[in-house]
Amino acid sequence: MKERRETLIGKRVPRPDAYAKVTGAAQYTDDIVLPGMLHGAMLRSPLAHARIVRIDSARARRLPGVKCVITGQDVPAVRYGNWRLVPELQDETALAAEKVRFVGDEVAAVAAIDRDMALAALDLIDVEYEELPGVFSVAEALAPGAPAVHAEHEDNVSLVRKIDYGDVERAFAEADYVREDVFTTHPVSHAYMEPCSVVAQADRDGRVTVWTSTQTPYYVQCLLARTLGLRENDVRVVKPCVGGGFGGKMELRPWEFAAAWMARATGRPVKITLSREEELACGRRRHPVTITSKIGFKADGTITGKEVTARLDGGAYNGMGPTATFLIGNFGAMLYRFPSYRYDGVYVYTNNPPAGAMRGFGAPQALFAGETQLNLAARELGIDPFDLRMMNAMRPGDEIPGVATVGSCGLRECLEQVRALSDWDRRRARREPGEGLGLACYSFISGGVFNWFDTKYPFSSAEVKVFDDGTAQLTTLAADIGQGSDVVLAQILAEELGLQVADVRLVTGDTATCPQSDLGTWGSRVTLMAGNAVRAAAQQVKRRLFEIVSLKLDLNVIHELECGDGHVYAKSKPQRRIPFGEVVAMAQRANRGEPLKASGYYTPRDCGLVSPAFSFGAQVAGVKVDLETGGVGVTGMYTVHDCGTELNPMAVEGQLEGSIQMSLGYALSEELVMDAGRTLNTSLLDYKIPVAEDMPPSLSKTVATFEPAGPFGAKEAGEGLACPTAPAIAHAVLEATGFCCKDLPITPAKVLAHLAATDPERAG
C-alpha cells in the first residue's frame, strides 16, 4: 500500500458561507434585533472648518421617542487612532467638541425609538458655528499662512517619512538618461456593499458588547474601551458577516463610540447604520497623492537610482495615513533593483474628509506613478517595456535595504508569461488606430511587520480543538470580511490534520471567545499570519496524536507519522493507521477525558520592517480609445501573478476579478468630486463603479513559487493585484493616443483635451 495522501492545497473549495450570503440568510450587523433596541443617527458638520460656538440639544431631547442625545460637550474628548505606538498621531475624538474639520465631522448623536425619530431629532439640534477658512488641497495647506487644521500642527504637516540609501545624487550624475514626472491621484470610495453598522448593548455593570461591521475587532475593542474609559476587556466586540471593507473598516469609528455610549446611558441596545450617502459624502477614501518621481538609467536600461516625493492629502485626520505615507515610500522601490533610492513623504492635513487605508494601502498611487514613468522611460530609451523590466526585475534573495530580504519572487516569470499570454509582440505590432496595449507590474506585502498598533499580543492566534467524531474546530479572531479567508484557514487546518474541509468548523469574530489576538484584515495579512498560527496549533495537536499512534501501533522509533485521508498513519507503512477520531478518543482517554486542544501563534520576527513575504505580478491591458468621445474601452486584461502556492484557486480568481473591477473604476470612472471640502457625488448614480457589463474579458495565470514564510508556501493575492490595472491602462492609452495621463482618472475630457491639443483640426 502506497501513501496516496489527498491534498487540499490548490483545491477549488467553495466558501461555507456562500449559500447563506446569496440567499439572504447570512446575518449582518443591521440584521441584528435585540429586545428594546433603539435606533441612532449621527449629526454631522455641514461646514468644512468651523468653531463650535454653541450646541443646544434641548429641543431634540424633548421630542417624544428620543431617549438620548450626546454632543461633544457631553462626553470626554479622548483622542484615539490606530497609531498607538506614536500617541501624537492619535488626533481624533469621537464627537467634535470645539471645532469641526471636515464636512461630515461628527458633532452629536441621537438614539430614539426608531430611525425616523432619530433623524427628526437631528434636525432639532441647534449648532451655532463660527466658520473658519479651510484648506482643500495639499498646495493650499502647505501655503505660508494657511489656516491650521489642527492647532498642534501650524504647518498642516502631520508626519514626514524619509528613506535614503545608496547615493542618489551620484546615481543621477552617472546616469545616461534621467527623467522626472509628477503624478496626481484622486479620492475614491471603497464602495463596499454593506454600509457601516453597529449595535451596542451595555450590561448594568458597565460592560459593553458591540456588534459591528469591522475588519479589526481587536482594534475596536482596544480603542473603544479607551474612549469609553473602560478596561480593555470590559468591551466585547463581535464581528457578524461583513459585506466588504477594503481598508475602510479598520479603525474605531464615531458611531461605534456613540452607540456604545448611548447604550450605557439608556440601558437599552442601540443600533446605528450609515446610509450610502453618508458613506460617500464623509466616509474614508483612498488618499489623493501628488508624487514626483525622478529616475536615472544607464543607456542599456539599467536603473541607477530613484527619488520620490509624495504629498498625501490626508483630509482632516490621520486615520491610517501614516502607514500609507510609509508604504508609498516602500512601494516606490520594491519591484526592481534600485541601487539608490531616496524618499520624502509628507502627510498633509486638509479640510477634506479624512482618507484612510484602501486596498493597496499606498501601492495603487505609488505604482501608478512608478510604472507609468517606467513606460515613458522605455519609450524614450527605445527599449521594449518588457525588456526594460526584465533586466531590472527583483529576484529571489534580493535585499530591499532597511525593509526585507525577498524570499520567493516570480516577477521575471510573470513578465515572460504575460508577454506570451497577451500575445504582446504580435498584437502590439498590428494594432489599429485608437488601440493600445499597456503593461504594469506590482509587488505587494503579505501583512505588516511594523507594530504601529503597539499590540501586546501575537499578531495572529488560533485555537484548534479536535474531537472523537473526526472533526476539528478552529477558533480565531482572524476576520473574514468577504475576502474568503475563512475557507482558506479551514483548508489549512484540514490539510494539516488530514481531514476534509467539511470536517472543520470555525468559530470567529468575537473578542471574548476567540484567542488573543489577531490584528484583523488589512495589508493582505490573514492567509499568511493567521494561516501560520493555525498550522502552529495544528502541529501541536498532531504531536500528541503521533504519541498515541506510536504507542498503540508499537511503532519503531524511526517511523515518521502523518495525518491524511482521515487517519493518522506511519508514512513508510501507510497501511499502519488509525482513524483520526479514534486517535483523538484515545488521546482523550489517556488524558482522563480532558479535551485535546492547542493554541498556535504567529508574530513576524527577524524579517525586516515591512512584511515577511512579497507577491509579484505583471498585467497587460488592451484598450480601444474612442477618438470621437475620448472614452477608453478596456478590451482585455491579461494577468500573470505570483502569490506563492495558490491555496484555493477559486478564491484567488475571485480576488483577481474584484481587483480588476475596482481598479477599472479607479483608472477610468470613479472619483469623489470635491468642491471646497464638500463631496458632490454622494449616490451610486453619480459615483460610477463599474458594473458587470463593464468588465473586460480577462485571462490569467499564476506562476509556481513557494514562499518559505507562508503556510504551505502561500503569500498574498488580491491587494497587490489592485495596483497594476490603472498604470497598465494608462500605458495602453499612451500607446493608443500618445497621451500619457499622469492625473487619474483617465476621463474622456482629459483624452479629448490631449487629442485637441495635438490635432490642429480639433483645436478649432
Place this chain on the structure above:
Amino acid sequence: MKERRETLIGKRVPRPDAYAKVTGAAQYTDDIVLPGMLHGAMLRSPLAHARIVRIDSARARRLPGVKCVITGQDVPAVRYGNWRLVPELQDETALAAEKVRFVGDEVAAVAAIDRDMALAALDLIDVEYEELPGVFSVAEALAPGAPAVHAEHEDNVSLVRKIDYGDVERAFAEADYVREDVFTTHPVSHAYMEPCSVVAQADRDGRVTVWTSTQTPYYVQCLLARTLGLRENDVRVVKPCVGGGFGGKMELRPWEFAAAWMARATGRPVKITLSREEELACGRRRHPVTITSKIGFKADGTITGKEVTARLDGGAYNGMGPTATFLIGNFGAMLYRFPSYRYDGVYVYTNNPPAGAMRGFGAPQALFAGETQLNLAARELGIDPFDLRMMNAMRPGDEIPGVATVGSCGLRECLEQVRALSDWDRRRARREPGEGLGLACYSFISGGVFNWFDTKYPFSSAEVKVFDDGTAQLTTLAADIGQGSDVVLAQILAEELGLQVADVRLVTGDTATCPQSDLGTWGSRVTLMAGNAVRAAAQQVKRRLFEIVSLKLDLNVIHELECGDGHVYAKSKPQRRIPFGEVVAMAQRANRGEPLKASGYYTPRDCGLVSPAFSFGAQVAGVKVDLETGGVGVTGMYTVHDCGTELNPMAVEGQLEGSIQMSLGYALSEELVMDAGRTLNTSLLDYKIPVAEDMPPSLSKTVATFEPAGPFGAKEAGEGLACPTAPAIAHAVLEATGFCCKDLPITPAKVLAHLAATDPERAG
C-alpha cells in the same frame, strides 16, 4: 505591613444578571429573532395509548404559509435518552411512529410563517388511531395480563434496583420495635417561569445551531446529533438566559429535534415555544412513588435496620427515572446510621405523561416516607423526635456502604440548633388545639459520581484567561438556569485570583466556545464540580504569575506567594507586591505576547458511586390546622442546614426561600390531577402553586462545616432543602390533629376525613 487579604467567600454578592432580568432586558430563547425565522408547533396525541394507523398531513402541507410538516414516518426513529451507559434504557423517539403512549406524545411538527398558521396546520393533520387499553397506575401496570406500554417490557418493568447490606432479617428479629408503613406521593410540575423554547438554525453544510432553554447544553448536543444523524460537533447548542429548570429541562426534547430537523429541511430558522398548557398537560413531572418502609429499633431508639421498596410510576418513558430509582434507594439510608439496609426499587411504565428529574431527584419522596415514619416511631417509642435523630444521626467519616464515606457532616449541630431556633420544647409543650410543630431532616448529594451519560469528557471544565487590564475571564459550559451559579463561580475565581467579582467576566452556555465539557445543572453539582474546575484553572494561572513575581522581586525561595487585593504578593512580606495586571503584562511579555490562560477540569474520582459530598439539615414547621375546613396553615418555618462553607449567603437564602415555596406546594396544594392518563388541571388557575402571600415567616441558620471535596469548603444548598418541608408539615399536622397523612398532598379533604372518622359528631 500585615497581610489583610479581603475575602469574597461568604460575601453577599448580587448576581450580575439581576438587573437585566428584572428590567426585561435579558434575552431568553423566545426573545431571539432571526432573519426569515419560521414558527413551529407540535401535534400531540389526544389518546393515552394507541396504535397510529395512518397519518395524512397533505391538507396541512397545502395550507399557505406552512413550510414544513414532519411526522414520525418522515424521520428516522432514533431512540435516545440520557442513560447512554445502558442503551436499553433509551426508549424514546422524538416523534411517535407506530404507537403513542401518553396524552401529549408528540406525533408531528409543523413550521409555518407564524405561530397561528402553525397551530392552524396542526388541526389539518389527520391521524387515525386504534386506541389500546392503557395502564394508569403502578398497580394497573403490574397486574397480570396488563397491556404493555413498551413491547420490549411485557411486565411494564423498565428497571429494578436493589441495595442490600448488613443482615436486615436479623436486624428486624433482634429489634425491640418494628414498624412498616406505606407512603404514596403524587405528580407535581416544575412550573418554571419560562416555558420551554427552542430556536434552530441550519447551515447549508448541515451544521445546526440550537438556542434552547436547557439545563444541559452538552446532553442536548450529543443526543440531538445522534437523532439527526450528525456528528456530535455538527450540533452547536447555545443556552440563553433560562427561566428555571428544576430538573425539567435536562433531557433532549422532541421540539428541539423538530425545530432542528425543520430548519435543515427548510433552510430557515425555526422557533418552537411551548404554551403553559402544554407544559402542565404533557411536561415532565415529579415521579409519583409508592414506598413501603419497614424499620426496626432497639428500645432505646437505636436503629437496627431498614427495608424499603419503591414503585415509581414512570409514565410512558424512562426519562431520568432510572436515576430516581437509584437515588430513592440511596436517600432511604443516608441520614442515619443504618447497620443493615435493603432496598428494592422498581421503575414501572404506565400510560401517564413521563415523569423526570425534579428538585430533589427522588429525595422528596424518599424523605417524606423516611422522616414521617421516624416521627411515627418516635411517638410509639415515646422518644422525642429530636432525641431519636440525635442518637442515630450520621457523623463525619461515617461510611454509607457502597455509596461513599461522608466527609463533612453537621447533622447533629443542625438538629441542636433548629431545636433552639424553633423554641421546640417550649412551644411544643404549650400548643393550642389545632397547632402542631413538626420536624424533618434531609441529606443530599453535591453532584453525581455515576457516569450514566457515559461522557468522554471531564464532568466540569473551565478556561481562565487573565488580562493586563487587571481582569479575568471565565469560560465554562456550567449552566446558570436561574439558580445563581454564575455569580458563585465568579466569586470563586475572583477569590482565587485576589480580584473583585466585577473584575471577572463570564462566557458561558455555548458548546462551541466553552471548553468540553460540563454536564450541566442537576443534582446540585455546579458549585462543587464547576467550582473545583475553576479553581484548578486559576491555580495554574497563579503558578505562572508567581514565577514572574519571584523573578521580578528577586524573592528568596522560601517565600510563599498569594493573590489578594488586586496584587500578587509575598505572604510573609505583603508590602512586596505587584499589581495583578502588571504581573499579567510581564508574563505575557516573557512569553512573547502569548496570552496567559489555563484550563481546569474536575471529575469526581475515588469517592464512591453517588456523590463526593453530602449536605445535611433539619427543619421545623409550625402549623395551625383549621378544624372546620381541614385547611393547613403553615405558621412558621425554622431551618438549620449544613451546606459547608456558605460562598454567597444571599444565594443560599434564595435557595432556601425557593425550596420552602416549592415544597409548600408539594405538601399542601400542588397536584397534577389525572384521569386515565389525562392531566385535568392545565393552567396555573387550577394548578395551585403557593404565591407570595402564602409564604410563612421563616428563620434560618447554617452551621459551619468545611467540606474537603468542595471549593473553599462548599457543598450543595437548595435541592436538599426541598425535601424536609413536606414531612415536617406532615409531622406538624400529626401533632396538631393525630392524623398522619401518608399520601401527599395533605389536602383539607384528607384532614377532614380523618377528623370525621375520629370524631363521632362529625361522622354524621
